[in-house]
Amino acid sequence: MIETINQSQETTILESFLELVKSPYGDFAAIGKLSHVLNDPATLQKIVAFLSLTPRGKQAFVDRPLLGKIDLQQLHQLPNHTLGHLYADHMIRNGFTPQPIKEIANDPFVFLGAHIGETHDIWHVVTGCDTDKPGEVQLEAFYTAQLDPDRLFLALLAKNLLKTAMYEVELCEQIMDGLTQGWMMGKRAKPLFGIQWNRLWAIPLEEVQTSLNIASI
Incomplete structure (x- = not known):
């Protein structure tokens, strides 16, 4: 069971959350700050334990x-x-560049963050989630289903729902469709964490999706 947060943590989390709500979409500094205060060592340890339940996930923390x-x-x-x-x-179409290569210390938490970060756009491609606002919500819901009990992606969903309600309520249907589709896709799919994607570059995408029980959307 995840430990409940104390009053001091609650204040810090709420301040970081409101800062992110007020920030433009894609403010990675604000996202990183919220992640730091939400996913404390106890939470991260439980995420690592959950991901280690599969042989691939367990081996990923070794290799x-x-x-x-x-x-x-x-x-x-x-x-x-x-x-x-x-x-x-x-x-190329989105003007993105791969994250720079990093040295990973013998720390499962550091590896967890680095692996999730550098494979984010691969998950976009494999799940078929777009990079627009509904697509990002869809992928966040997918992450929430796959990375139990990661508090960050649940908070990102809450942030995007609030921003939609405040600024772009006309996107409500698309946002909610993305959320429900991403959640169900994430629950049905095999775990994506720990896959060595650079060994699969030459494999047809449809074959990769089928092997992971992801329906093309």
Whole structure:
């Protein structure tokens, strides 16, 4: 059972949450601050324990696999139905660049954050979630289903619901559809955490999705 937060933590969390609500979408500094105060060591330990229930997840915390250097132009030369090509196309179209290669200390919490961060856009491609607001909500719901009991993604969903209610209520139906679809997809899918995606670049995306029980959307 997750320990309840004390009054001091509650105040810090609420302040960080409101700061994120007021921030523009994609403010990674504000997201990182909220993550730091929400996912305390006790929570992170429970996430690690949950992810370690599968053989792949358990081994990932031993091997700590990272993507390594990614050449988007080279990946883009792969057949257009492969994971590598579609990932590169996603990154190039959106003007994204892969995260820089990092040295991972022998710390499961550091690896957890690094792995989730550098594979975020791969999860976008594999799940079919767009990068617009409903698509990001859909992927956040997918994360919430897959990374029990990560408090951050639940908070990000709450933040986006509040911002929708305050500023873009006309997106309500799309946001709610994304949330429900992402949650159900995440519950049905096999765990994505710990997959060594750089070994799957040449595999057709549809084949990858089928192997993970993810229906193309």
